[in-house]
Amino acid sequence: MSSSVSPSSMSEKYWNLYSYIFLGALAFSFFAKGLSGSYMKSMSSQIERRFEISSSIVGIIDGSFEIGNLMVMVLVSYLGPRVHRPKVIAVGCLIMSLGAFLSVMPQFLMGRYNYERITVTVDNSTILLELCSQKCKCLWPAGCEKTTNSYLWLFVLMGNLLRGIGEAPVMPLGVSYIDDFSKEENSAFYIGLVRSSGMFGPTLGFLLGSFCASLWVDVGVVDIDAISINPKDTRWVGAWWLGLLICGAVNFIASLPFWFLPYSLPKEGENENLKISHLTVQGDHCKIDPPAQPQLKFSEAVKDFFPALKKLFGNPIFLVYIFLTILQYNSLVGLITYETKFMEQQFNVSVARAIFLIGVILLPITILGMFLGGFLIKKFKLHITEMAKFACITFIVAYLLNLLYFMCSCEVLQVAGLTAPYSGFSAGCFMASCNTDCSCKLDQWDPVCGDNGITYMTACFAGCKSSTGMGKNMVFHNCSCVEGRGHGLGNSSAVLGQCQRESCTKAFPYFLALQTACAFILALGGTPTYMIMFRSVSPDLKSFAVGIETLGGRVLGGLPAPIYFGALIDKTCLKWGTKNCGGSGSCRVYDTKTFRNVYLGLIAGLRAGCCLLYIVLSVLIMKRFKPDGKEMTNIKNTEGSTSKEPDTANRKEILPGARTSEESEETCM
Numbered sequence: 165m166s167s168s169v170s171p172s173s174m175s176e177k178y179w180n181l182y183s184y185i186f187l188g189a190l191a192f193s194f195f196a197k198g199l200s201g202s203y204m205k206s207m208s209s210q211i212e213r214r215f216e217i218s219s220s221i222v223g224i225i226d227g228s229f230e231i232g233n234l235m236v237m238v239l240v241s242y243l244g245p246r247v248h249r250p251k252v253i254a255v256g257c258l259i260m261s262l263g264a265f266l267s268v269m270p271q272f273l274m275g276r277y278n279y280e281r282i283t284v285t286v287d288n289s290t291i292l293l294e295l296c297s298q299k300c301k302c303l304w305p306a307g308c309e310k311t312t313n314s315y316l317w318l319f320v321l322m323g324n325l326l327r328g329i330g331e332a333p334v335m336p337l338g339v340s341y342i343d344d345f346s347k348e349e350n351s352a353f354y355i356g357l358v359r360s361s362g363m364f365g366p367t368l369g370f371l372l373g374s375f376c377a378s379l380w381v382d383v384g385v386v387d388i389d390a391i392s393i394n395p396k397d398t399r400w401v402g403a404w405w406l407g408l409l410i411c412g413a414v415n416f417i418a419s420l421p422f423w424f425l426p427y428s429l430p431k432e433g434e435n436e437n438l439k440i441s442h443l444t445v446q447g448d449h450c451k452i453d454p455p456a457q458p459q460l461k462f463s464e465a466v467k468d469f470f471p472a473l474k475k476l477f478g479n480p481i482f483l484v485y486i487f488l489t490i491l492q493y494n495s496l497v498g499l500i501t502y503e504t505k506f507m508e509q510q511f512n513v514s515v516a517r518a519i520f521l522i523g524v525i526l527l528p529i530t531i532l533g534m535f536l537g538g539f540l541i542k543k544f545k546l547h548i549t550e551m552a553k554f555a556c557i558t559f560i561v562a563y564l565l566n567l568l569y570f571m572c573s574c575e576v577l578q579v580a581g582l583t584a585p586y587s588g589f590s591a592g593c594f595m596a597s598c599n600t601d602c603s604c605k606l607d608q609w610d611p612v613c614g615d616n617g618i619t620y621m622t623a624c625f626a627g628c629k630s631s632t633g634m635g636k637n638m639v640f641h642n643c644s645c646v647e648g649r650g651h652g653l654g655n656s657s658a659v660l661g662q663c664q665r666e667s668c669t670k671a672f673p674y675f676l677a678l679q680t681a682c683a684f685i686l687a688l689g690g691t692p693t694y695m696i697m698f699r700s701v702s703p704d705l706k707s708f709a710v711g712i713e714t715l716g717g718r719v720l721g722g723l724p725a726p727i728y729f730g731a732l733i734d735k736t737c738l739k740w741g742t743k744n745c746g747g748s749g750s751c752r753v754y755d756t757k758t759f760r761n762v763y764l765g766l767i768a769g770l771r772a773g774c775c776l777l778y779i780v781l782s783v784l785i786m787k788r789f790k791p792d793g794k795e796m797t798n799i800k801n802t803e804g805s806t807s808k809e810p811d812t813a814n815r816k817e818i819l820p821g822a823r824t825s826e827e828s829e830e831t832c833m
Contacts, residue, residue: 190341190342196257199369202366204408205373206504214401223501227722228328232326235328236332242711250427254420256334258415260331261419264411267320342355351695353538355694360538372407372410374517376403381402489713503518511574526683529687552782552785556689556782566682573671576756579621580626599624599625616656732766
């Protein structure tokens with residue numbers, strides 16, 4: 165290269181190239197992990213039905229992701245500044261890809277999905293139901309016996325575990341890498357930009373989930389016209405495995421750019437230091453030397469671990485922030501994991517439509533809120549006290565709106581014998597005089613909707629004697645238990661599938677609008693809340709602090725929340741399905757009123773605790789970082805007096821809650 169090119173211009177080009185590549189690569193890795201994570205969340209109902217498991221087991225599968233994080237998060241975060249962070253992130257993306265591919269394996273090991281239905285015999289164009297004259301039986305494969313298929317959901321659990329391990333380094337190492345090379349006033353903007361760009365991953369993940377949920381699980385293998393159920397049926401299983409193949413490929417691509425990035429980047433704007441440290445002039449040529457990598461001694465790292473941990477938890481602001489994060493994780497993870505199930509059961513919408521609406525409405529609004537939060541910090545150069553006040557106010561406003569969810573009520577599905585009585589009988593009695601001679605089995609679920617607007621567990625329980633049509637167009641006649649409008653008892657008909665609740669469908673847009681407003685306000689205060697952690701710990705503990713925050717949130721929030729949410733939701737189930745070879749399967753009908761109170765009540769209770777902690781956090785920050793306060797002045801003087809010492813010595817003297825070295829430099833200037 166010609167010597168006419170100035171060293172400072174070389175330095176600027178060097179920094180711009182690698183910093184932009186890293187920002188783009190990290191944004192795409194956030195996109196990839198968001199795509200996989202949201203897709204798995206959207207497929208929870210499909211996985212529950214495909215493997216015929218309860219919501220609490222689905223919660224365990226979901227929680228295995230957090231277990232994977234637990235296994236490596238602390239180590240990765242603590243060793244972050246001492247290892248090649250971009251390459252560690254690359255390895256994490258590869259592990260996430262492997263986990264996605266492993267989760268797909270059961271689809272190719274299991275047979276075709278056989279949903280629960282009643283045996284019929286065909287006579288020309290009319291189907292004669294052997295329901296009200298002889299014993300009916302479920303249509304299961306011949307020679308059915310319990311096999312290892314019952315435990316193939318463990319592949320999904322192990323795949324989710326690997327995804328958790330792979331995702332562990334992406335957030336703490338990526339965010340700390342950005343905060344190390346960027347100016348303080350730009351750090352929040354860069355992090356907000358990366359996180360908001362990564363939110364397109366969850367958006368597309370939910371859209372992909374919506375598309376796959378609308379496809380039959382064995383798409384391309386079976387005749388779709390022969391299937392007698394639709395996506396609104398609780399027995400419907402979508403092509404859950406298809407999207408995982410796409411997610412695995414995307415995570416693999418995300419790993420590629422990180423292999424070519426340097427160990428670290430110099431601080432933004434320090435061109436003179438770059439010229440001295442990284443440019444070596446030889447004759448008429450100059451070249452860029454990469455930053456020297458410090459030698460990592462494992463014994464020293466272990467020795468300093470507990471003092472660093474004590475230093476973090478000795479900071480009351482960070483301690484309260486951790487408790488706040490744990491409660492937020494509990495409410496958020498519980499909300500997202502069972503949101504599609506709640507919409508399906510409460511508002512009579514299909515899982516595919518619920519996933520689609522989350523992807524096209526809620527997540528884009530969340531992205532906008534996160535981006536605006538970061539932009540406001542940069543635009544108005546908010547101090548940590550101002551960020552705390554802003555985050556506290558936005559969360560409390562969102563919480564008050566959240567309480568309005570309880571007003572979006574919907575009636576319970578009227579199922580004869582479960583939630584509605586037969587004519588002349590009380591609710592809870594499955595048999596009546598109109599079907600006592602039909603020999604109906606209580607463990608079957610193939611619902612029909614009578615002319616009276618009541619759902620019956622099977623055509624047998626409706627007392628139907630015959631039917632016409634095929635597949636989804638089947639209509640049942642001479643139903644002795646159905647008293648239709650304008651017809652006497654026994655002269656009415658029923659159609660395949662459960663009855664629709666029109667009033668619930670009409671209330672859904674109001675619920676969606678309220679949820680959109682809450683999501684935007686919460687996201688608006690999300691970035692300021694996140695930046696509080698960076699401004700309240702010493703610079704050498706940033707990466708460790710992010711790891712502890714993520715670990716605490718996921719282990720004490722992300723791990724237990726899906727399990728106890730799922731277990732409590734299971735308690736609201738009124739009718740369980742039956743597995744192919746017997747045994748309890750997934751839930752078919754919930755008590756929607758109790759479901760609503762449990763689901764929304766848990767979220768409201770957890771967020772009430774968050775409101776209290778936000779207030780405590782704001783008070784602590786205002787006391788610690790008050791501009792005219794005595795402690796603030798002492799911190800500035802301490803940093804000014806130690807600025808002439810070697811960098812390593814300076815790091816040891818910085819206390820939790822002290823401002824960063826970049827802030828003290830700007831103050832001295």
